[in-house]
Amino acid sequence: MMTKSKVQPLLVNYKTLEEFKRFKEYGNQELAMLEDLEGNIVENDSESPFYGVYYGSALVARMSLYRVQSKYDKYFTPPQDYLELWKLEVLPDYRGQGYGKDLVDFAKSFELPIKTNPRINSHDFWEKMDFKKANYDVERDLGENPLIWLPSGVEERDV
């Protein structure tokens, strides 16, 4: 029987930033965090928007999660705080073991609507997670393919 993996917040430190290099979606965000740490703009072990799952001492899955304030909400009705989820990724050797679902379940546990802009070819996964395509609106979405998850009592806004 599979035991539930423990999703934990990731703090900004050199060890975590080094582990981030093993993930495919390493970009400006991680580089900015490293520069802030090196320049003492953020303290060691300060909060980051990342959450992760460890297997032993190795980070094997992660996602970024940010709470967007209701005044910026263009997706849901009634307008409310929601979570933007991105960089959900499980390292290749650890796929198919439920770590992705664990991370998404953790995001859902806040009981806020969730929005994500998935990578190409990940739609089957998001469908299993009960996410659905938001209606596309060019002015709002531009190059995004937004998917949303609605907790009970929340609906998608008309575009």
Next chain:
Amino acid sequence: MMTKSKVQPLLVNYKTLEEFKRFKEYGNQELAMLEDLEGNIVENDSESPFYGVYYGSALVARMSLYRVQSKYDKYFTPPQDYLELWKLEVLPDYRGQGYGKDLVDFAKSFELPIKTNPRINSHDFWEKMDFKKANYDVERDLGENPLIWLPSGVEERDV
């Protein structure tokens, strides 16, 4: 000597939407355009945010371009209208012939700042096009890796 390819606006019609299926970045945007056409919500041959290059009668390269109003500008100083560029793509058999550059040059010809959120592994191309990384700001950029191009007289805003 290479002749300059002709970049042209793409109109919403069944032929164009069929040609879009050959591009890798086919997503919600194209499906929404198709639904709008089928549902008579938009007229045949109405404007789209896409521009393309034809080789003979075949669409071989395209991009989407949208003018964002200055009141939404979070990237440039002074705040101003800018172009969001996405889905720049040249079909595999037609790469290395300057079509991508032709599309970007066309975007630059409006003399507005340009912002794009590039796909992984396309940074060399964007660097050749004189785009540079915007400073990353988690609250503004979330899962994006914004690149910007500045016409003369325009600067990046501090984050």
